[in-house]
Amino acid sequence: MDTISPAKYLGFAAGGIARAIGFAAGMLVLAIVFVVGMGIGAATMFAGTLAESPVIGELYRDGNSDTIAVIPVEGIIDSYQASRVRLLVDEVLADDSVLAVVLRVDSPGGGIAASDRIWYEVRRLRESGLPVVSSYGGVAASGGYYISCATDHILAEPTCITGSIGVIAQSFIFKDLLDKVGVEPVTLISTASPSKDLGNPYRAWTDDDRVKYVALLDAAYDIFNQRVREGRSHTITDPARIDELADGSIYTAAQALSSGLIDSIGYLDDAVTEAEKRAGVTPGESSVIILRQATSIFDDLFISSPASIRSRLRDAESIRSLVNELAAPRLMYLMR
Secondary structure (H helix, E strand, O other): OOOOOHHHHHHHHHHHHHHHHHHHHHHHHHHHHHHHHHHHHHHHHHHHHHHHOOEEEEEEEOOOOOEEEEEEEEOOEOHHHHHHHHHHHHHHHOOOOEEEEEEEEEEOEEEHHHHHHHHHHHHHHHHOOOOEEEEEEEEEEOHHHHHHHHOOEEEEOOOOEEEOOOOEEEOOOOHHHHHHHOOOOOOOOOOOOHHHHOOOOOOOOOHHHHHHHHHHHHHHHHHHHHHHHHHOOOOOOOHHHHHHHOOOOEEEHHHHHHHOOOOEEOOHHHHHHHHHHHHOOOOOOOEEEEEEEOOOOOHHHHOOOHHHHHHOOOOHHHHHHHHHHHHOOEEEEEOO
């Protein structure tokens, strides 16, 4: 009878194990593909559902059919934030059950245009007849204060930092860096538009550059100052006092209250009570809903991923665009 040598047996065994491992690996890959496919399908369906309802309401307090809507403004104020607030304001104005709004602010400010757009949205609420109360969290400064100037009442938490009424602009200058690496940039401008070179990041700023940009800052400041004068006229009647307070300084809640920059100190619940009183609703009986923009699971997954960052540096034009973006002075209502 033929016998199988130990070496031959081991060879067969190794081959069988290899085939088994290969089969298991293949099944694992199929399982992963199946799970990922199911996940993407479910996420797509979920995203589609959210798209049908762009605003979701988080129940903060259950009550009767009278509703107090809370619109949060959290983090840096930018164009996305302004667009989100407009969406939420549209939702409020379309809902007859909403009798008042609390603007919940926890922001150090941000872009001047974005801040002004949110201020405008608050005015839309006021002009519709809805009382609007500002509720400050940990910080409501610069643009965060700006947007509140259109509200009926400003209430801040005891530990809040507010104020910072002013305008700031920052940019990068790459001249010294380019000198070190031996790169000499060349900028050409048309004869009839010499000011196109204003604030060129590839050269040192001139006195004329600074004068012109400060003029832009002053214009933005004048608008901010005017918003404060209009919004706080019931507590600060002397324009000179506004000028004293609006020097970029930050204030505690107690300091802001004593100076008239805010109306009271308290928490979100206190702001809701104030809104109820102004709407003629018995305090504590209304429903309170925090409105938020619905998002899909893909929004945070890809927008700030390393791949998306690398894609901005894929070629010379992308790099040039990024450098110009970093170098361009941005006028900001932002606490520093």
